[in-house]
Amino acid sequence: MQTNNWEKNRLHYHYTHDVNNSFGMVLEHEDDADRQNLNGQWNHLFARSNTRTSQANLYLKSQLGIAKKGERHTPNTEVGLAGDWETRRFFTSYAVTGRYANGIDDGSFHQKGRVGVAPYVAGYGALHTWLMLQLEHHPESLNDDEKVILTPLVRLFKGDFLVELGINNNGGPLLNWTAKF
Amino acid sequence: MKYVNVILIIVSVSSPNVWSNSVETSNSVEIITAHVKGMVCDFCARGLEKVFKIEKAVFSISVNLDDSVVSIRIKPDKNLPDKRIKELILKNGYSVEKITRSEAKSETKT
Numbered sequence: 236m237q238t239n240n241w242e243k244n245r246l247h248y249h250y251t252h253d254v255n256n257s258f259g260m261v262l263e264h265e266d267d268a269d270r271q272n273l274n275g276q277w278n279h280l281f282a283r284s285n286t287r288t289s290q291a292n293l294y295l296k297s298q299l300g301i302a303k304k305g306e307r308h309t310p311n312t313e314v315g316l317a318g319d320w321e322t323r324r325f326f327t328s329y330a331v332t333g334r335y336a337n338g339i340d341d342g343s344f345h346q347k348g349r350v351g352v353a354p355y356v357a358g359y360g361a362l363h364t365w366l367m368l369q370l371e372h373h374p375e376s377l378n379d380d381e382k383v384i385l386t387p388l389v390r391l392f393k394g395d396f397l398v399e400l401g402i403n404n405n406g407g408p409l410l411n412w413t414a415k416f
Numbered sequence: 417m418k419y420v421n422v423i424l425i426i427v428s429v430s431s432p433n434v435w436s437n438s439v440e441t442s443n444s445v446e447i448i449t450a451h452v453k454g455m456v457c458d459f460c461a462r463g464l465e466k467v468f469k470i471e472k473a474v475f476s477i478s479v480n481l482d483d484s485v486v487s488i489r490i491k492p493d494k495n496l497p498d499k500r501i502k503e504l505i506l507k508n509g510y511s512v513e514k515i516t517r518s519e520a521k522s523e524t525k526t
Contacts, residue, residue, distance in 0.1 A: 254509040285454025285511040287484050323456050323481065359458055359479045392459045415462060 236414075241384065241407030242267075242373075247276075255280045261298060270339065272311050274300030291320040302336035311336040326351035326365060343375040351390065365390040369401070369409075380405055444519040445475070446490040450501055451513040455484050463508045471496060471504070484513075 236247040242265060249259035256279055263272040275298065282293040294317045302311035315332035326349065333344040351367035371384040386409050388401025395416070401409035455461050461479050464486060468477040473494035478487045486505070490496055502512045 254507055280509075283454070283509060285509075287453050287513070288456065290454040290456050290460075321456055357458070359461065359481045361458075363458055395459075395462055397459055415459075 236412070238409075238411040240386075240409045240411075241381070241403055241405065249276070249278075261300070268304070270302060270304045272300060272302045272336075274298040274311060274313065289320065289322045291318070293318045296330075296332070298334075302339050304339045307338060309337050309339055311339075323356050324353050326353075326367070343373075345371060345373045345375075347371045360394065362391065362393045367399075367401075445492065446495075447518050447520055448488040448490060448496065448501065449516045449518070450486045450488065450505060451515070452484050452486055452505055453511040453513050455479070455481060455486075455510050460509075464505065464510070467504050467508065471500075 236249065238245040238247070244264045244266075246262045247259055249257050251257040256277065259276040259278070261272070261274045261276050263270075263274075265271070277297050279295045279297075280292060281295055282291075284291040296313075296315040296317055298311070298313035300311050302309055311334070313332060313334040315330055317328065317330035319326070319328035321327070329346070329348045331344065331346040333342065334340070335342045347369065349367050349369045351365045353363065353365050355364065357363045367388050367390055369384075369386040369388060371386070373382055373384070376382050384403050384405065384407075386401045386403040386407075388399050388409055390397065390399045392398070395414060397411075397413040399409065399411040403409065452464075455464075458481060461481070464479060465477055468474050468486070468488060473490055473496040475489045475491045477489070479485075480487070488496065488501070498515050501515055505512050
């Protein structure tokens with residue numbers, strides 16, 4: 236999985252151990268902050284609701300690793316809660332994440348929400364299209380323009396490959412892709 | 417007599433039993449239909465296809481998101497118990513509403 240947006244470039248390899256637990260490695264580069272993070276990640280699904288027409292999930296996401304800024308290296312931790320609810324037509328998600336890297340940042344948190352709608356309901360194996368709106372809140376950002384970011388995006392997937400393309404209210408691009416093996 | 421022999425040869429050669437060695441067999445194939453809850457995302461349902469395909473008893477699998485069903489075609493003389501089907505579906509994070517079994521005729525002509 237790779238995500239690229241106004242804030243960071245992120246490469247993410249994940250192994251799903253079982254339905255409740257997945258483990259991964261995350262490599263991040265934050266251009267503006269001149270910061271790199273290399274973290275191990277554990278995602279834990281602690282609640283799921285299945286109905287005939289919907290699915291809802293709650294996750295605990297945690298990361299532990301090393302942050303590098305300039306010549307300085309320090310332990311880096313991230314903890315987050317994420318939830319989503321979707322049908323074949325509608326999608327919503329919310330995530331709140333806090334992180335701390337001693338001496339590089341004194342703790343920060345951000346939150347992100349998404350709503351989406353599928354303009355058509357595609358069958359299994361067909362090309363699926365979602366139109367989404369992503370809202371991010373970075374209260375500690377030094378740049379006022381980056382405290383709240385709104386990104387309209389298109390999500391496309393077919394088979395084991397998913398791609399997201401968007402552009403935010405500051406003109407910053409978003410390009411995410413995920414491949415399943 | 418010569419003409420009679422020629423006629424007999426023509427009749428015997430044109431008989432379908434001489435040329436045709438076709439054998440018709442009729443086997444019944446078991447189709448299992450699992451009604452699944454939570455299967456709303458194509459990208460997420462890919463895992464179901466993968467885990468069922470590696471089961472030795474499974475000939476083929478098809479996923480229908482419209483009806484929330486997974487249809488599993490079982491190989492002749494093989495069996496896939498309900499317990500195993502539920503295990504595989506739960507392992508992928510879905511819930512099983514019910515499982516039904518039916519038989520379809522499979523005709524083979526050689």
